[in-house]
């Protein structure tokens with residue numbers, strides 16, 4: 001079900017045009033308001049371009065500056081220095097706001113409204129015609145798989161349902177760029193999967209998606225690119241594949257019945273970990289070949305040699321550590 005406003009042809013045009021989000025030296029310092037308080041350097045100067053149709057995941061612990069960056073892009077918070085554009089329009093201007101959808105973190109809707117009512121309410125707030133709101137709501141409720149619950153009051157919704165309704169609300173104005181701030185916070189695994197599916201559908205529609213998260217989940221794994229923010233600074237950026245490949249580590253395994261001999265033979269190569277007849281060693285290609293020679297010299301049958309990948313979660317934990325949070 002294509003969302004109106006984007007089809008194959010003008011999507012191609014969009015892809016060839018300017019970045020969907022172009023950030024140049026964006027920086028934010030929240031000034032201390034009282035004596036005894038310190039300034040908070042929430043975002044260190046950041047330069048970044050996000051392409052049309054890209055799903056971009058911004059990861060980092062609580063307090064890293066993720067929400068600050070989104071609020072700067074929306075024009076809710078003013079930058080201390082730097083600038084940004086959304087599809088060529090300066091961030092914070094009416095022109096850019098018309099192109100944006102936003103799911104705030106911890107959003108609340110009046111508990112007495114049903115899902116459908118929430119969408120009519122926000123639609124009319126944004127000046128849409130009643131009939132247009134009705135048509136679009138029906139389509140969006142379908143998109144986020146909430147049609148069945150459209151007449152149920154939101155007070156009965158699970159967190160996952162609230163988030164899906166929130167995504168529908170963020171799409172009311174048929175935005176080109178959608179900001180989702182902590183879409184999976186407090187959502188159970190099944191709910192997270194449903195949100196991931198919704199994001200996948202939006203990507204197929206050609207939307208640019210910017211998502212913030214302090215939790216790693218499968219949702220981040222569908223991002224085309226991921227950046228990790230720590231204390232206001234972007235410490236890593238790349239595809240999940242780029243970030244998780246570690247150049248110098250290899251898994252080596254031999255036939256399972258020779259575990260003891262294997263442990264002996266591999267010991268001189270300083271394995272990081274040995275599990276039965278397999279080991280993880282950190283070495284360059286030359287040294288890996290020496291290890292192979294040594295194993296073969298003992299007549300061991302090598303069953304596997306693969307470059308090791310770390311999970312994104314390992315990387316995230318390494319970078320973020322115990323106290324990767326607050327920007328203070």
Ligand SMILES: Nc1ncnc2c1ncn2[C@@H]1O[C@H](COP(=O)(O)OP(=O)(O)O)[C@@H](O)[C@H]1O
Nearest residue numbers: 030040042061062063064065066067068326327
């Ligand atoms: N309005 C504000 N005034 C002062 N400090 C703020 C304000 N908003 C956020 N901060 C501080 O800026 C830092 C980054 O916060 P935030 O952008 O909300 O991080 P995140 O979304 O990654 O959890 C935190 O130290 C937070 O306490």
Ligand SMILES: [Mg+2]
Nearest residue numbers: 066067068105
């Ligand atoms: Mg936040």
